[in-house]
Structures are given as structure tokens and as C-alpha cells.
Amino acid sequence: MKNPKFKYLILFVLFFTTVSLSAQSTAPNYTAFYPGEIWKDTDGNHINAHGGGIMFKDGKYYWYGEHKGKSSLARVGITVYSSEDLYNWKNEGVALSVAKDPDSEITSGSVMERPKVVYNEKTDKYVMWFHLELKGQGYAAARTGVATSDSPTGPFTYLKSYRPNSKKWPQNFKEEWKDTPKSGEPKEWWTPKWRKALNEGMFVRRDFEKGQMSRDMTIYIDTDGTAYHITSSEENQTLHISKLTDDYLGFTGEWVRMQPGGQNEAPAIFQKDGYYYMITSGLTGWAPNAARSFRAKSIMGPWEKLGNPARGKYADKTFFSQSTFILPVQGKEDSFIFMADRWKPENHIDGRYIWLPIEWENDKPVIRWKENWAL
Ligand code: DGJ
Numbered sequence: 001m002k003n004p005k006f007k008y009l010i011l012f013v014l015f016f017t018t019v020s021l022s023a024q025s026t027a028p029n030y031t032a033f034y035p036g037e038i039w040k041d042t043d044g045n046h047i048n049a050h051g052g053g054i055m056f057k058d059g060k061y062y063w064y065g066e067h068k069g070k071s072s073l074a075r076v077g078i079t080v081y082s083s084e085d086l087y088n089w090k091n092e093g094v095a096l097s098v099a100k101d102p103d104s105e106i107t108s109g110s111v112m113e114r115p116k117v118v119y120n121e122k123t124d125k126y127v128m129w130f131h132l133e134l135k136g137q138g139y140a141a142a143r144t145g146v147a148t149s150d151s152p153t154g155p156f157t158y159l160k161s162y163r164p165n166s167k168k169w170p171q172n173f174k175e176e177w178k179d180t181p182k183s184g185e186p187k188e189w190w191t192p193k194w195r196k197a198l199n200e201g202m203f204v205r206r207d208f209e210k211g212q213m214s215r216d217m218t219i220y221i222d223t224d225g226t227a228y229h230i231t232s233s234e235e236n237q238t239l240h241i242s243k244l245t246d247d248y249l250g251f252t253g254e255w256v257r258m259q260p261g262g263q264n265e266a267p268a269i270f271q272k273d274g275y276y277y278m279i280t281s282g283l284t285g286w287a288p289n290a291a292r293s294f295r296a297k298s299i300m301g302p303w304e305k306l307g308n309p310a311r312g313k314y315a316d317k318t319f320f321s322q323s324t325f326i327l328p329v330q331g332k333e334d335s336f337i338f339m340a341d342r343w344k345p346e347n348h349i350d351g352r353y354i355w356l357p358i359e360w361e362n363d364k365p366v367i368r369w370k371e372n373w374a375l
Helices: 004-025 192-199 202-206
Strands: 050-057 060-066 077-083 090-097 111-120 125-133 143-149 157-162 217-221 227-233 238-244 251-258 265-272 275-281 292-296 304-307 322-328 336-342 352-361 364-368
Touching (some): 050 336, 060 111, 217 265
Parallel strands (some): 050 111, 050 322, 265 322
Antiparallel strands (some): 050 060, 060 077, 111 125, 238 251, 336 352, 352 364
């Protein structure tokens, strides 16, 4: 070959053809779930949608999740994958991108976790909520962000973030808890006095003006179309359940505290036979712990404790995972999938997905480990 440039061009084309063919050939056609294994998308790449949630619309499931690199900081944004069978997922790209503008709340280097997308019939918009932490502030901001799109695959436009329920007392809050005790609030954490003060609303009072903290969160649409925002608040000690406005973009001011001092994170919720069920995790950072479960007749409570839903070996660690969503399978009555993340904090992109069927034991939802399973 006379022209060396031409030789390099041919080598270049051959290389990329081989790479793309081998990627395609490694894209499996799944007919089952393999919890904890690498889960390839239809391009053959491990799915990158952590802390995810699923929306079903017009015959397709859409899986939204955190794009993660080695670290957990948001460098890309929220990704979206689509599927018709729940086993094989097509990468639909970035639904909500981090912003280039360094002054944006969702600039690269912020924390964007646990995205949940819902469709609003009244406005014909797709609404995404997610846990937002501002760049350079660790987890101190404790905010919840909202974005909308006209299409399930985006692009979503970021609207704003909240500290929820500013200047609103919860509905299940005693009148006498509204004033700071004359003796002041306890300063030292974890003492019996501090626990009592926490149960009696110390952090709610502290954050009354600027709004309540919001970290791990989910969104739930009730059968009547009302949306609820469920979040870990009060320094992750107490869950807050708030009713959203009709457009799903803001808070109505109607809210309750759930399990004060219970240290619940990673809330996931579903409904069956007139009961709402919630599965959460304990509070141990990226490390796994024992899940918890609850049941209520109304989303606004009271919620009854049902205990650890996991059964068998490693039930005390939720099979090394943490809940993120509970998916009702379309067209299969009473079929629910418990979705969880097996975090890999040393290399977040390698985080795995643990999907297991919800089973029942004496009217309580339970989860058992399975190497693989199909619907
Ligand atoms: C546990 C939460 O559930 C995750 O979403 C994440 O916020 C980590 N904590 C951070 O340590």
C-alpha cells in the first residue's frame, strides 16, 4: 500500500467494526433475571441506572437511574433505558443531563440520586423527582429536585429544588411540640434526652422556616392520581410523607412524619388489597443492612411495623443490597418486583441490581434470594 495514511484508515475501520461486532455479539437475549450479575443492555454494556425507578407508559417500561462512574458524583446525569419484557433493556441515553453552568444546582459534581419519574395526565408531562446535593457540600444541602419533559426519554428540563414543607407543621404533630422547650434543645446526640427531643419534633422545629431536609426519596401515585413524596428527613432519622400538588411539581403543605427516630432510608412502596406496603433500609451509608417493612390503610398512616421482609441466608444484609423501588408487573395481578442496589462504593459503575419477586408469608411481603428467576 503506497499511502501509509490509507493503511491506517483501513486498520482503524477494521478495529471499530470488530469492536462493535463483538459488543453486539455479547449482547444477550435474556429470558430471566440474574440478581447480582452484570446486566447488559441491548448494546452489550452493563446497565448504568443505579438507585433507579420504573415508569410504565404505552406498553413500555422506562428505567431511570443514576449514571455512575468510579465515584458517585453526578458527571453525566440521570439515564433512561426502555424495555417491553423487563429482561432486555435498550439504552435511551441521558434523560436529565448535568448542567455545564457552574452556578446551576445540577452542575457536574453535584449529587443526583434515586430519580423517580411519573406521568401527569392533567398536564401531559413526565415529571422527575430526585435527591439533590449541591456541589462541594457533601450531603449537607438535603434537597429534592424536580424536572419535566414532554417525552419519557427526555430531555428533561430542570425546574427547581426544595427543602419541603417550609412553614408547615405535619398533620400528626402535637400542639405542644411547636414551641422550643424552655430548657432548650439537647446538644449532645444519641442520648435518651436527644432521642426524646427528636421524637417530639426537635428537627422539625429547627427546619420549620427553611423547609425540611430531604435525602433518600421516592414518589408514589395513588389509584386516585394523587402523588406523594416520601423522603428520609430530620438528619435521616424520620420519614416524611407529603402530598404533592395536582401538577406533581410542588408540595401542598399536607404532610406527616413516619417512624420518628426510626432511621429509615431507601423507601419503596406498593399497594395490594387495600393496604399500602413500604420497604425501607436502615441507615449505614453504602453498606448493606437489614431491610424493614410496614403496612398502612392510608398513605398518610398510621404505619404498622412488619419486620425484616428478607428471608434466608444474608437476610440480615438484604442479600447485600438496598431497596430502591417496587415495580408492579403489568398485566400480572399481584406480581411485584423488589428492586435494590448492590452498591460498589470503591467503583460505583460496577454496582449491581438485585431484582427479586415479592412473595407472601402470613399476609406479609417477603423476599427470598434467587440465583435466577423469570416472571
Ligand atoms: C445511602 C443512600 O441510600 C444512598 O442513596 C446514598 O445516599 C448513600 N447513603 C450515600 O452514603
